[in-house]
Amino acid sequence: MNVSVISQIEGQINRLSLNELLWLMERLAHQIRKKTTEEKEDWDEQLALMAADPDIQHELKLIEAEFASAEMDGLGEL
Numbered sequence: 001m002n003v004s005v006i007s008q009i010e011g012q013i014n015r016l017s018l019n020e021l022l023w024l025m026e027r028l029a030h031q032i033r034k035k036t037t038e039e040k041e042d043w044d045e046q047l048a049l050m051a052a053d054p055d056i057q058h059e060l061k062l063i064e065a066e067f068a069s070a071e072m073d074g075l076g077e078l
Helices: 003-013 018-052 054-065 068-072
Strands: none
Touching: 018 054, 054 068
8 A cells, every 4th residue: 555545544544533543443343353363364365275285284394394303302392
């Protein structure tokens, strides 16, 4: 979004009454919660797709094999 659009929005906000500002804040909070939830769901979906990807699974097995010797370092699992 460019600066002039944001300035126009700010100018409109400055003309709102207290009740209108409160309503706007509630709508903004709702939109932020909605977008946060959508982004988390998208993130979870991307992780699930990666976990199911055979190439990723192969790479993880290679990494696990590379660090297998470090498993016996006496630190144990957390």
